[in-house]
Amino acid sequence: MNAPIRAVGATTPRVDAGLKVTGAARYTVDVALPRLLHAKVLRSPHAHARVTHIDASAAAAMPGVAAVITRDDLKGLNATYGYFIKDQPILALDKVRYIGDMVAAVAAETEQQAVRALEAIDVRYEPLPVAATIKEALAPDAPPLFETPAPGVVPAYGTGASGFRDPAKNICYRFCYTHGDAAAFARADHVFRDEFRFSRMQHYHLEPFVTLARVEGGQIELWSSCQNPFPLRKELARVFNHPEQNIRVHVPFIGAGYGAKNNCKTEPIAVLLAKKTGRPVRFCMTMEENFLTQSQHAAILQLETGVSKDGRFVARRSEILLNAGAYSDASPLVAEKAGYRINGPYRWDHIDSRCDCVMTNTTPAGPFRGFGGTQAGWASESQIDMIARRLGLDPVAIRKKNFLKLGEAYVPGESGIDSDLAEGLDLVCREIGYGRGEKTEGRGIGVAIGFKDSGGVNKPAAAQVKATTTGGVIVNCGTVEIGQGIQTAFTRIVAELFACPPERVTYAAINTDVTPFDQGTNASSAIVVMGQALERAARDCIARILDFAAAQLASKPGDLRLENWTVIKDNQAHALAPLIMRHFGGTGMEFVGNGFFKPETDHHAPLEAKCVSWEIGWGAAEVEVDEETGRVRVVKLVVSGDAGRAIHKDACRGQDEGAAIMGLGQALFETMRYDGAELVNIAAAKYRVPLASDLPETFRTLTQEQGHGPGPFGAKGMGEAGMLPVAAAIANAIDDAVGVRITSLPLSPEKVLDAIEAKRAKS
Amino acid sequence: MSAPKSIAPELVGIALTLNGRPLRKSVAPEAMLADLLRDECGLTGTKIGCDQATCGACTVLINGAPAASCATFAWQADGAAVTTIEGLAAQGALDPVQEAFKAKSAFQCGYCTPGMIMLAKALLAENPAPDRATIRDWLSANICRCTGYQMIIEAVEDAARRMREVAR
Numbered sequence: 006m007n008a009p010i011r012a013v014g015a016t017t018p019r020v021d022a023g024l025k026v027t028g029a030a031r032y033t034v035d036v037a038l039p040r041l042l043h044a045k046v047l048r049s050p051h052a053h054a055r056v057t058h059i060d061a062s063a064a065a066a067m068p069g070v071a072a073v074i075t076r077d078d079l080k081g082l083n084a085t086y087g088y089f090i091k092d093q094p095i096l097a098l099d100k101v102r103y104i105g106d107m108v109a110a111v112a113a114e115t116e117q118q119a120v121r122a123l124e125a126i127d128v129r130y131e132p133l134p135v136a137a138t139i140k141e142a143l144a145p146d147a148p149p150l151f152e153t154p155a156p157g158v159v160p161a162y163g164t165g166a167s168g169f170r171d172p173a174k175n176i177c178y179r180f181c182y183t184h185g186d187a188a189a190f191a192r193a194d195h196v197f198r199d200e201f202r203f204s205r206m207q208h209y210h211l212e213p214f215v216t217l218a219r220v221e222g223g224q225i226e227l228w229s230s231c232q233n234p235f236p237l238r239k240e241l242a243r244v245f246n247h248p249e250q251n252i253r254v255h256v257p258f259i260g261a262g263y264g265a266k267n268n269c270k271t272e273p274i275a276v277l278l279a280k281k282t283g284r285p286v287r288f289c290m291t292m293e294e295n296f297l298t299q300s301q302h303a304a305i306l307q308l309e310t311g312v313s314k315d316g317r318f319v320a321r322r323s324e325i326l327l328n329a330g331a332y333s334d335a336s337p338l339v340a341e342k343a344g345y346r347i348n349g350p351y352r353w354d355h356i357d358s359r360c361d362c363v364m365t366n367t368t369p370a371g372p373f374r375g376f377g378g379t380q381a382g383w384a385s386e387s388q389i390d391m392i393a394r395r396l397g398l399d400p401v402a403i404r405k406k407n408f409l410k411l412g413e414a415y416v417p418g419e420s421g422i423d424s425d426l427a428e429g430l431d432l433v434c435r436e437i438g439y440g441r442g443e444k445t446e447g448r449g450i451g452v453a454i455g456f457k458d459s460g461g462v463n464k465p466a467a468a469q470v471k472a473t474t475t476g477g478v479i480v481n482c483g484t485v486e487i488g489q490g491i492q493t494a495f496t497r498i499v500a501e502l503f504a505c506p507p508e509r510v511t512y513a514a515i516n517t518d519v520t521p522f523d524q525g526t527n528a529s530s531a532i533v534v535m536g537q538a539l540e541r542a543a544r545d546c547i548a549r550i551l552d553f554a555a556a557q558l559a560s561k562p563g564d565l566r567l568e569n570w571t572v573i574k575d576n577q578a579h580a581l582a583p584l585i586m587r588h589f590g591g592t593g594m595e596f597v598g599n600g601f602f603k604p605e606t607d608h609h610a611p612l613e614a615k616c617v618s619w620e621i622g623w624g625a626a627e628v629e630v631d632e633e634t635g636r637v638r639v640v641k642l643v644v645s646g647d648a649g650r651a652i653h654k655d656a657c658r659g660q661d662e663g664a665a666i667m668g669l670g671q672a673l674f675e676t677m678r679y680d681g682a683e684l685v686n687i688a689a690a691k692y693r694v695p696l697a698s699d700l701p702e703t704f705r706t707l708t709q710e711q712g713h714g715p716g717p718f719g720a721k722g723m724g725e726a727g728m729l730p731v732a733a734a735i736a737n738a739i740d741d742a743v744g745v746r747i748t749s750l751p752l753s754p755e756k757v758l759d760a761i762e763a764k765r766a767k768s
Numbered sequence: 769m770s771a772p773k774s775i776a777p778e779l780v781g782i783a784l785t786l787n788g789r790p791l792r793k794s795v796a797p798e799a800m801l802a803d804l805l806r807d808e809c810g811l812t813g814t815k816i817g818c819d820q821a822t823c824g825a826c827t828v829l830i831n832g833a834p835a836a837s838c839a840t841f842a843w844q845a846d847g848a849a850v851t852t853i854e855g856l857a858a859q860g861a862l863d864p865v866q867e868a869f870k871a872k873s874a875f876q877c878g879y880c881t882p883g884m885i886m887l888a889k890a891l892l893a894e895n896p897a898p899d900r901a902t903i904r905d906w907l908s909a910n911i912c913r914c915t916g917y918q919m920i921i922e923a924v925e926d927a928a929r930r931m932r933e934v935a936r
Binding site: 018019021022023024025026027028029030031032034035117209210211212213258259260261263291292487488489490653655656658659660662663664665666667688689690694695696697698700704 | 815816820852869878905919
């Protein structure tokens, strides 16, 4: 017999390689239909204003214009959307709440005609006072963004966690988590209070937000660059009062998202225009419009941390303010995650965290790689380093002293940590040369730990696996290929289980009519949640095949084994195709297996279900600081994630490297700059993202395979955690290099120089 | 490039070589090369990202030189030889640069990949053995938000090796 086929861990190319290197890969931007119309929207020039008058009649009469929609077209719809809080209107109703808020939309034969028609729409505004920052929005005399609360829900929470709607003016949501006794602070030898600022990044995905929609015979059909097709279908059904079974969502390849491509973005306007015109409508935003649609959350984080004199963590109180922008989007969930992750992977006697979503007249903030863990990790990992230095302790040693052990519950009622934290930290310390060599002036090394729960909250996932007569295998599930390599991972997992070559397994196109249910491709959940459903589906399919073969071979399924589309019985291979043809005749048969996974509901777990997995990113940076200019050069960057088991090593490496360089951009220069409520650097060339020339001289990522993940073959989710430690590791390295502490991002030369000069003035 | 001849008040007649084949078109004066390629010729491998000549997803070769097709008027390609990603594997076999990107998994979402491959193609045509610093500088013309660039740089090094082997 041949050597066993090994699909998992093999180094052959990704399944999407051929399509992607030839330009043949189809994205939503590439979809076209006959009689297609193009949509463009009119956006508010005011940050906060009442809309007193809209007249679109002149625009409707412009050349090529098929339809114009305004708030008048929203009657009879549930015209607002959002994750938990339905506060964002399809088009402005009574007010606009940020510069860029959508007011009207046009569908025309060409994009140029649509743009020209927008200029003919007459809108009158009555400007209102503006709250552009967290501070302004929380001031006693701040203008309220919402006069009446928007409809919405607070999710169910278990032990220690709670959520509140509208606890104060311009705060749409508050998440709290606590365990242990506040008296623990009295037992601490030192209590340190520090404040941190986190600036907001733009996702900068290269494929814009885009939808192509058609409405025919009561059927809404859309192609969307959306990572959560089923939640999108549900939201559109609610917004349009339309039966869910008559909404079909297709998701082709996605030109990345980094969190942004979720819920309603371009979809409601495309659908509404398609309904009104009876023709297919394409709404593709520009890069500038992406900047006005979604961003990361800026934040102010205050930490009060009690420690013993030998560096044991005792208690922590956290207050986090997230800048949610003008609409809530996924802010409540981001608040939950920031508030829940702020402890880091450490042991505490007492935790008391609060995270508020503050509404401001700026671009709505939403999911961004790391999802609250970025903000929390920046503050927590900076402060831990500051505490170590204040106490004269080694920053690595203090972390190791307080790390949760492998398998130890994160907090009471939670699942155990599924990576060995010390093992990973030792690895990156070795690679960066921590504690080795002489200290060079102006040079320093810093470490940090990125941390998040992964797998989403209480997510159900269903998958299906089909096998054809000739042994072709089709994977059918709702996880979208957004660049992470999930088509490759899933087809290999199934190939391994079927003991067949990976090229026998194909990944079905996503169409919500036939794709089994999924809650979305997010939270590093694919491999640990859908992966478990898929493994069950594959095993179910194999069981059906063996049942069939047992009947044909007068045997028992337990005595048979599937290998390369033969059934092995007593060391003899029986080809399946002839057995199937003999029994079914015609064109044969397909075997279908189904699988389902959901973490168990558990009221003792703070988030109502134990977290499926924990994603750790270990980071170490060596920097050189120019004390004359404040410029920080990252000489060496080492980042490591734990894939549990790497299904495809290059895909894992790529995730870690991409995440790390995104973190590098965040640390050093990326930020959406506002002048009041106006976004100043709104353009591809004005907003600086890392280029190849920004790579550190030495840049290493190390994919660990610790083997403790809950996914197939011990796999875990990865790809977010690699970003999380980078900014704090660099800030910690700057402190090590020149003895100054920067507590706000980005770590610009101005801030570093100011800190150096302040230090000089003091001494 | 020669001045285009006007064939109608609103349209410009152009003739170019696209992926090795002659092409004649009448285009609007404001039409961009990227739109001509994508909408008129169905060559959707050329992607539009920023639409402002910054990200490089729309990179094509015009007479062998990399150009942002989103910021090039279609009429500017009159008389030129234009190569898009679809022109590289026209004979069926992948180009060595494509082979290298495939073998090294030098992509993730793939949206910047055609532009990156065209950019690398132009580099290797000019310099068959670029060092790492040269590759890094050259690739800094385009943006990839997914990969962190290092695997792309390694793929270009690998492509250079492959091309030298073919030439030998």
